[in-house]
Amino acid sequence: MSNVSLTRFLLEAQQKGQIDAELRLCITVVSQACRVIANSVNKGALGGVLGDAGTGNIQGEAQKKLDVISNEILLEANAWGGHLAGMASEEMDHSIPVPQHDDDADSRYLLLFDPLDGSSNIDVNISVGTIFSVLKYEGDGTPTDEDYLQPGTKQVAAGYCTYGPSTTLVITVGHGTHAFTLDREIGSFVLTTKNVQIPEETKEFAVNMSNQRFWEKPMQDYVGDMLLGKTGPREKDFNMRWVASMVADVHRIMTRGGIFSYPIDEKVAAKGGKLRLLYEANPMSFLIEQAGGAASTGRGRMLDVQPTGLHQRVPVFLGSKKEVEAAVQYHTDFDNQSK
Numbered sequence: 001m002s003n004v005s006l007t008r009f010l011l012e013a014q015q016k017g018q019i020d021a022e023l024r025l026c027i028t029v030v031s032q033a034c035r036v037i038a039n040s041v042n043k044g045a046l047g048g049v050l051g052d053a054g055t056g057n058i059q060g061e062a063q064k065k066l067d068v069i070s071n072e073i074l075l076e077a078n079a080w081g082g083h084l085a086g087m088a089s090e091e092m093d094h095s096i097p098v099p100q101h102d103d104d105a106d107s108r109y110l111l112l113f114d115p116l117d118g119s120s121n122i123d124v125n126i127s128v129g130t131i132f133s134v135l136k137y138e139g140d141g142t143p144t145d146e147d148y149l150q151p152g153t154k155q156v157a158a159g160y161c162t163y164g165p166s167t168t169l170v171i172t173v174g175h176g177t178h179a180f181t182l183d184r185e186i187g188s189f190v191l192t193t194k195n196v197q198i199p200e201e202t203k204e205f206a207v208n209m210s211n212q213r214f215w216e217k218p219m220q221d222y223v224g225d226m227l228l229g230k231t232g233p234r235e236k237d238f239n240m241r242w243v244a245s246m247v248a249d250v251h252r253i254m255t256r257g258g259i260f261s262y263p264i265d266e267k268v269a270a271k272g273g274k275l276r277l278l279y280e281a282n283p284m285s286f287l288i289e290q291a292g293g294a295a296s297t298g299r300g301r302m303l304d305v306q307p308t309g310l311h312q313r314v315p316v317f318l319g320s321k322k323e324v325e326a327a328v329q330y331h332t333d334f335d336n337q338s339k
């Protein structure tokens with residue numbers, strides 16, 4: 001194991017010119033907020049933090065107490081550094097501007113987050129996590145929601161933190177994907193995997209199979225062929241895993257490969273998909289690409305999607321490069337036949 005702390009890692013990234021002081025501060029503050037969220041999550045029933053908050057978010061989803069607590073922790077932590085121009089969250093209707101405290105700041109950023117992804121799992125003690133994305137703010141006044149509608153290729157940093165058996169923070173600033181583990185005794189994140197590399201091929205897929213009958217034909221065919229195993233067209237036996245916490249499913253793929261998909265289905269078609277482009281799909285896609293994997297909507301590179309709304313949803317396929325390409329091929333073939 002290395003003895004490189006997140007603090008040292010970020011300072012070295014700044015010295016190499018990969019990030020500036022404001023972006024270093026932004027990632028540092030997010031990591032500190034994640035430590036605080038980890039403490040709340042760990043307390044579980046003892047902290048009185050489980051259960052529903054009795055409120056709903058903009059997307060009509062019931063909020064858990066920990067959704068609200070995690071959102072407040074991230075907002076509070078990031079309100080004072082002078083490195084941000086604003087924040088947007090899966091749990092808030094609109095973005096909120098951050099007052100400029102530091103006139104000397106060379107650059108200012110927009111921070112987007114899903115404060116507690118997979119929160120439907122929280123009451124049953126399964127891994128949940130925080131996902132974040134950082135964009136540059138090019139304007140000089142107060143940012144509005146439109147300033148956040150930048151394609152994923154514009155992200156300058158992204159990451160997620162999993163609150164599981166251990167607390168792991170996985171980040172990218174566009175120079176590889178790196179994983180840190182929280183050392184609770186010393187209270188800091190320590191680099192545990194430098195340059196994560198996702199195997200190109202896999203025999204493992206992650207999807208909510210209960211939606212099968214609602215999928216489009218190319219998705220039915222893709223998964224159907226995987227289930228046929230060695231004697232089918234894919235010529236290998238596949239294994240399936242579905243945690244229903246994107247952070248946990250993606251972290252497994254970061255560790256040993258696989259494909260994660262949340263395709264379009266009849267139930268979510270009107271909304272465009274289930275997962276959110278700006279808070280979930282884009283940051284995860286940036287991390288996956290930086291680890292040698294691929295990420296697609298099934299019909300195009302995820303990071304090229306031009307966002308049209310803050311809470312926009314998209315179909316998601318990400319993970320081992322060759323497997324994502326296989327999934328995309330089923331969609332391409334279907335679309336070509338339907339022309």
Ligand code: AHM
Pocket residue numbers: 061090114116117118119120208244245246247262
């Ligand atoms: P959330 O952000 O409200 O927690 O929703 C996103 C989660 C993902 O973590 C996970 O992949 C998916 O929803 C699970 O959906 P389902 O319950 O339909 O399997």
Ligand code: MG
Pocket residue numbers: 090114116117118246280
């Ligand atoms: Mg989520």
